[in-house]
Amino acid sequence: MVIILSSVDHQCKCHGVSGSCELKSCWRSLRSFTHIANQLKELYDNSIEVHLERNLIDKKLHFVPKSIPFRREKQTMSIAYKDALIFLNASPNYCELDLSAGSFGTIGRVCNRSSRAIDSCELLCCDRGYQSHLVTIRSQCNCRFQWCCYVQCQSCVSTQEISRCL
Incomplete structure (x- = not known):
């Protein structure tokens, strides 16, 4: 609550002919969500x-x-x-299995090795590393509606790299 209250800015705008300040409108506005989130993260850290x-x-x-x-x-x-x-x-160590805390850990979890976001292998795998392998995925594609009453699709095969935490 203190962070939000300290993130309120007081802004004003003048109205009038040729920049004169015959009428002044003022309002309070909150700083950006990113600014507030960064302050909360710093407190947490x-x-x-x-x-x-x-x-x-x-x-x-x-x-x-x-x-x-x-x-x-x-x-x-x-x-x-x-x-x-x-x-x-x-806080519990969410990297490790701890059923009493409701944490299943991150071993075997799918991660994105090219990401820098929260789904990255670097973040999710807790410095244990990860293993990547290729999988073949068969799916329906190029589907078309056929008159009357059914959809006809082709079967497509693609290869995708999957990474999992060790």
């Missing part, structure tokens, strides 16, 4: 794992970063990271 700790003085629960070893520094850091994205439990 720099998120902090925390645990709950009860303060001995006021008996309240506080989030404390797990990776800071000394108590005095932990209390300082919890204040410094009040605008950070925090999490209590680490």
Whole structure:
């Protein structure tokens, strides 16, 4: 919510003869979705794992970063990271089979070796590599409607390269 509120721009436009500002229209607009998504991704990449700790003085629960070893520094850091994205439990490793987390892993998954997007072998195969092989695909093609009442197709054969994660 903070990211969206901080991404609101105030824009104005003047209306009038020869550029005079007799009437001024102003509105609020949101920055591009890409800008907001990039900010969220940066927060996610720099998120902090925390645990709950009860303060001995006021008996309240506080989030404390797990990776800071000394108590005095932990209390300082919890204040410094009040605008950070925090999490209590680490995400499951979706690269590996983990049925309790609902993850089937990526072994054997079809990937695109020439892509740089989310379907790329580089991303999906989790640095385990991939294997490519050629498959022959038989399908119907050049279909035409024949008078009356049926469709006639040819049988076409094509060869396609399929890549799968190791």
